[in-house]
Amino acid sequence: MFLFSRQLPIVCFLLVVTSFSAAAQPRGTWSAQWEPVKPVNGSPVLFRVTAPRQVAALAGNFLGQDLSFRLSQSCHCWYALAGVGLATKPGRYTLRVEGTGPGEKKPTMSYAVAIAAAHYPSSRIKIPPAFVEPPKEAEPLIAAADAAKKQAFAKLDPDPLWSGRFEPPAEAETSGVFGTSRIVNGKQQSQHKGLDFRVSTGTPVHATNAGTVILARPLYFEGNCVMLDHGQGLVTIYMHLSEFKVKEGEKVAAGQLIALSGGTGRSTAPHLHFAVRWRGEYLDPRTLLELRPPKK
Numbered sequence: 314m315f316l317f318s319r320q321l322p323i324v325c326f327l328l329v330v331t332s333f334s335a336a337a338q339p340r341g342t343w344s345a346q347w348e349p350v351k352p353v354n355g356s357p358v359l360f361r362v363t364a365p366r367q368v369a370a371l372a373g374n375f376l377g378q379d380l381s382f383r384l385s386q387s388c389h390c391w392y393a394l395a396g397v398g399l400a401t402k403p404g405r406y407t408l409r410v411e412g413t414g415p416g417e418k419k420p421t422m423s424y425a426v427a428i429a430a431a432h433y434p435s436s437r438i439k440i441p442p443a444f445v446e447p448p449k450e451a452e453p454l455i456a457a458a459d460a461a462k463k464q465a466f467a468k469l470d471p472d473p474l475w476s477g478r479f480e481p482p483a484e485a486e487t488s489g490v491f492g493t494s495r496i497v498n499g500k501q502q503s504q505h506k507g508l509d510f511r512v513s514t515g516t517p518v519h520a521t522n523a524g525t526v527i528l529a530r531p532l533y534f535e536g537n538c539v540m541l542d543h544g545q546g547l548v549t550i551y552m553h554l555s556e557f558k559v560k561e562g563e564k565v566a567a568g569q570l571i572a573l574s575g576g577t578g579r580s581t582a583p584h585l586h587f588a589v590r591w592r593g594e595y596l597d598p599r600t601l602l603e604l605r606p607p608k609k
């Protein structure tokens with residue numbers, strides 16, 4: 314009994330800190346919460362805002378990006394996805410929201426969101442030299458791949474196509490976490506901008522959420538690659554595939570089979586490289602998979 318009464322406050326405290334970050338607001342009925350509780354550079358961020366009742370639409374701005382909020386009937390709150398680029402310095406940044414309603418006056422509110430510095434690891438890997446410094450004859454293939462990606466990113470859907478949680482694209486353990494500094498063949502290279510799933514060739518790869526296939530073709534470095542547009546600037550990318558199960562332009566449902574895994578392109582062994590791109594910035598896929606967006 315004594316033990317129980319001592320443990321209880323600790324349990325309660327843990328419940329509080331593992332729930333959403335909350336900014337208490339004394340004015341009106343505004344309030345805001347975000348996930349993760351402590352965003353870092355490279356985090357996707359899910360904002361939930363409770364606005365005064367007369368608000369019929371809610372827009373926002375965070376880190377220079379316009380956000381368009383959706384109303385959830387399940388939580389009676391507005392929610393929107395945002396992202397913190399890898400190059401963002403730690404500090405306090407403002408989320409500004411503005412409602413529109415029946416009257417001329419637009420109710421607004423601002424919240425300070427603290428961004429902490431991420432501590433990403435570093436690792437040494439070896440890759441066939443041809444992929445680090447591609448041969449001259451590969452130049453047209455690399456240029457074609459760059460053009461295909463540019464074209465895919467140029468026509469993203471302005472409306473949200475995703476809903477609910479983002480599910481892992483494969484049932485497998487992960488390695489090669491996002492943000493790892495890579496020392497390739499003894500030379501410092503860029504950061505790892507995705508999450509690797511340990512899968513052998515031929516493992517089913519599923520759409521993390523609903524979207525449109527904007528690219529499904531072989532690329533020089535990425536190998537056979539699928540890109541899904543989830544709307545509002547959010548794209549998920551699946552690399553090194555052995556087989557495509559979807560075509561460019563096709564709409565896919567959450568969890569739909571889109572490909573089989575493989576080891577094509579710049580890959581030391583078969584695995585699935587899963588990346589999350591938000592308005593030109595690569596974000597941590599693991600954080601996206603942990604977000605709990607409200608049900609509709």
Ligand SMILES: [Zn+2]
Pocket residue numbers: 489505507508509585586587
């Ligand atoms: Zn990878």
